[in-house]
Amino acid sequence: MERESRPRFTRRSARPAKKLPKDRLxxxxLKLVVWIVLGIPMAAVMVVSVGFLSIxxxxxxxxxxxxxxxxxxGAE
Known part of the structure; x- marks a missing residue:
């Protein structure tokens, strides 16, 4: 029961890039939309509050x- 000796690091053969599954696409x-939808209101609140405090x-x-x-x- 000898193991086959083969090089530890082998070069992979060039193969075409695999298409991403639809859910990954x-x-x-979706992540970008969520960040934009949540990020813009949070940034707006921060800008308005800082502006209010400085005014x-x-x-x-x-x-x-x-x-x-x-x-x-001295006029009292």
Whole structure:
């Protein structure tokens, strides 16, 4: 019961590329659509929230600056 000795790494013969099964062909576009459908709303929420916070911050800073300038006049 001797094993046949053959080289460990053999070169594969060139053969034509195998066609992907139909479910694999549908898989990638479906993944892309899901990422786009879920990703765009999430990105929009992030952009809107960051914009809202920065606008709020700018308004508060301007209000603080106005209050400081009023304190310095001494007209109370």
């Amino acid at each position: 549908i898989d990638l576009p 709020r911050n700018i308004k508060h800073r301007r209000q603080d600056r106005l209050n400081k300038s009023r304190e310095g006049t």
